[in-house]
Amino acid sequence: MPFTVAEKILQAHSPEEVKGPGQIVRCTVDMVLANDITAPLAIKSFDAMGATQVFHKDKVALVCDHFTPNKDIASAEQVRVVREFAQKMGVTHYYEGGDCGVEHALLPETGMVGPGDVVVGADSHTCTYGGLGAFATGMGSTDVAAAMALGETWFKVPTTIKVQIDGELPEYVGAKDLILELIGRIGVAGALYKALEFTGSTVAGLSMEGRMTMANMAIEAGGKVGLFTADQKALDYARAAGHPDPKAFAADPGAAYERVVAIDADDMSPRVACPHLPENVKPVAEVGQVPIRQAVIGSCTNGRIEDLREAAAVLKGRKVAPGVRLIVLPATPRIWRQAMDEGLFTIFLDAGAVVGPPTCGPCLGGHMGILAAGEVCVATTNRNFKGRMGSLDSFVYLAGPAVAAASAVAGQIIHPAAL
Amino acid sequence: MTYRGKAHVVGANIDTDAIIPARFLVTTDPKELGANCMEGLEPGWISRVKPGDIMVAGPNFGCGSSREHAPIALKGAGLPVVVAHSFARIFYRNGFNMGLILLEVGDAVDKLGDGHDLEVDAEAGKIVNHTTGEAVACMPVPAFMAEILAAGGLVGYAKARLAAQG
Numbered sequence: 001m002p003f004t005v006a007e008k009i010l011q012a013h014s015p016e017e018v019k020g021p022g023q024i025v026r027c028t029v030d031m032v033l034a035n036d037i038t039a040p041l042a043i044k045s046f047d048a049m050g051a052t053q054v055f056h057k058d059k060v061a062l063v064c065d066h067f068t069p070n071k072d073i074a075s076a077e078q079v080r081v082v083r084e085f086a087q088k089m090g091v092t093h094y095y096e097g098g099d100c101g102v103e104h105a106l107l108p109e110t111g112m113v114g115p116g117d118v119v120v121g122a123d124s125h126t127c128t129y130g131g132l133g134a135f136a137t138g139m140g141s142t143d144v145a146a147a148m149a150l151g152e153t154w155f156k157v158p159t160t161i162k163v164q165i166d167g168e169l170p171e172y173v174g175a176k177d178l179i180l181e182l183i184g185r186i187g188v189a190g191a192l193y194k195a196l197e198f199t200g201s202t203v204a205g206l207s208m209e210g211r212m213t214m215a216n217m218a219i220e221a222g223g224k225v226g227l228f229t230a231d232q233k234a235l236d237y238a239r240a241a242g243h244p245d246p247k248a249f250a251a252d253p254g255a256a257y258e259r260v261v262a263i264d265a266d267d268m269s270p271r272v273a274c275p276h277l278p279e280n281v282k283p284v285a286e287v288g289q290v291p292i293r294q295a296v297i298g299s300c301t302n303g304r305i306e307d308l309r310e311a312a313a314v315l316k317g318r319k320v321a322p323g324v325r326l327i328v329l330p331a332t333p334r335i336w337r338q339a340m341d342e343g344l345f346t347i348f349l350d351a352g353a354v355v356g357p358p359t360c361g362p363c364l365g366g367h368m369g370i371l372a373a374g375e376v377c378v379a380t381t382n383r384n385f386k387g388r389m390g391s392l393d394s395f396v397y398l399a400g401p402a403v404a405a406a407s408a409v410a411g412q413i414i415h416p417a418a419l
Numbered sequence: 420m421t422y423r424g425k426a427h428v429v430g431a432n433i434d435t436d437a438i439i440p441a442r443f444l445v446t447t448d449p450k451e452l453g454a455n456c457m458e459g460l461e462p463g464w465i466s467r468v469k470p471g472d473i474m475v476a477g478p479n480f481g482c483g484s485s486r487e488h489a490p491i492a493l494k495g496a497g498l499p500v501v502v503a504h505s506f507a508r509i510f511y512r513n514g515f516n517m518g519l520i521l522l523e524v525g526d527a528v529d530k531l532g533d534g535h536d537l538e539v540d541a542e543a544g545k546i547v548n549h550t551t552g553e554a555v556a557c558m559p560v561p562a563f564m565a566e567i568l569a570a571g572g573l574v575g576y577a578k579a580r581l582a583a584q585g
Contacts, residue, residue, distance in 0.1 A: 038487070050581055122487075124483065143516060149577055150577060277432060385434045
């Protein structure tokens with residue numbers, strides 16, 4: 001019987017025979033993740049389960065990235081709870097300071113996750129690792145606590161939507177625009193309970209960063225996972241990052257898909273998701289006159305080195321418009337150093353940007369860029385729900401790094417080519 | 420077990436930032452979270468709720484982040500049951516794990532109006548609308564999830580598994 005990528009990875013982790021969608025299977029997990037917001041609850045559940053040790057000291061990652069550097073006493077107390085648990089359990093992968101980055105950028109670049117893995121995390125953007133070819137999905141804290149204790153979890157085998165993307169990407173169009181286009185077409189519940197499988201010539205040409213940007217937002221269509229087929233590029237990336245055993249899974253010819261969504265890359269232009277849902281997607285040229293007060297470049301979606309380079313290419317020799325705050329948050333210390341060494345910070349600072357530490361910060365309205373009533377932000381992040389970045393009366397537009405940078409210069413949402 | 424209470428109707432795609440905004444995620448206490456429940460939808464929304472009332476929602480309820488604080492906040496606010504057109508998948512698992520009763524009814528959700536007097540029988544999969552006299556059937560709980568519920572939720576399930584491992 002022919003299988004999809006999702007079914008094949010699940011089969012490789014389950015003693016039961018995977019027969020197809022709808023079946024519930026128990027699977028072993030290769031990495032279990034929680035952060036400074038979700039780990040405290042997971043620890044509470046872990047204790048309530050009577051668990052006294054984690055299933056594997058090297059396969060649990062606790063990354064304090066959301067409200068760090070700790071924004072107030074309460075968040076510092078939460079991090080203390082996580083730190084003490086990590087010490088007690090002897091967890092190898094605990095991060096809160098100068099070695100800490102946004103979890104979904106940090107884990108791939110350090111080889112903690114890789115192709116063929118099953119990963120569960122108490123963070124909805126755990127699906128990012130689908131870019132590497134991992135079956136990775138977000139769960140709640142108690143599900144993650146059980147996985148930390150047992151080394152396994154359960155899944156309902158999802159149906160798969162195949163996303164076929166072919167053609168050459170025009171200038172200023174990238175992975176973010178492709179995933180926004182898809183969410184705009186299928187809606188925020190378009191992949192509810194389902195797997196997305198990305199394929200086609202455009203996808204094959206994407207960098208690992210680009211693939212992770214796309215997989216990251218599978219959840220914004222309601223998806224369980226956003227999977228890429230691990231190719232030589234993915235295997236090389238994982239090995240170079242230090243992953244011990246990356247495995248490639250490809251769909252069988254004739255595998256059953258619920259539907260196929262085809263996107264022609266040649267026809268694309270930069271996309272923007274307008275308030276207050278990620279499915280309100282328009283070509284940037286059709287957004288109209290939208291003056292902005294803030295631009296944010298960073299997050300688990302677009303805070304990687306390629307994103308910073310893209311922003312810097314637009315900002316070089318230009319200035320941020322008066323009255324606009326441009327906030328750049330490289331997603332990990334490694335990316336931060338790389339951006340510094342490449343001279344990108346000089347470009348950002350000359351343009352009048354603020355460069356901050358790696359943190360999720362403003363994406364979820366945590367800190368380092370909160371919006372007041374009436375303020376408008378263009379962000380390379382992943383959610384524009386009402387009040388997500390601050391006041392209930394503020395507005396977030398989602399875009400790729402080039403559009404965010406160009407908009408900061410123009411003081412309004414704009415196509416980079418129109419600068 | 421049956422639940423009877425007043426319906427509070429909310430719309431489609433109610434996200435977890437609406438249910439409990441991130442600025443309140445500096446605690447795991449159900450009462451504190453409950454006091455700020457739905458603050459991301461409308462400040463003070465929760466003041467209309469009496470303990471035992473029932474939340475009624477459109478499609479994709481609980482979309483967005485994986486925060487388990489969302490079902491905890493709803494329970495902490497005194498809402499034991501959510502009836503929705505459909506649920507986002509992470510929220511659905513979280514709800515079960517936290518002992519929040521979630522019933523998926525599809526288009527029949529339109530038969531449940533704001534302020535209606537509802538009686539929910541989760542085991543029988545039935546909702547009676549005492550205001551209109553109509554009954555609404557809901558999707559049964561998947562067998563595997565019913566097993567977890569029977570074990571006292573995921574905490575009880577994992578506890579039994581760990582005890583069996585010695």
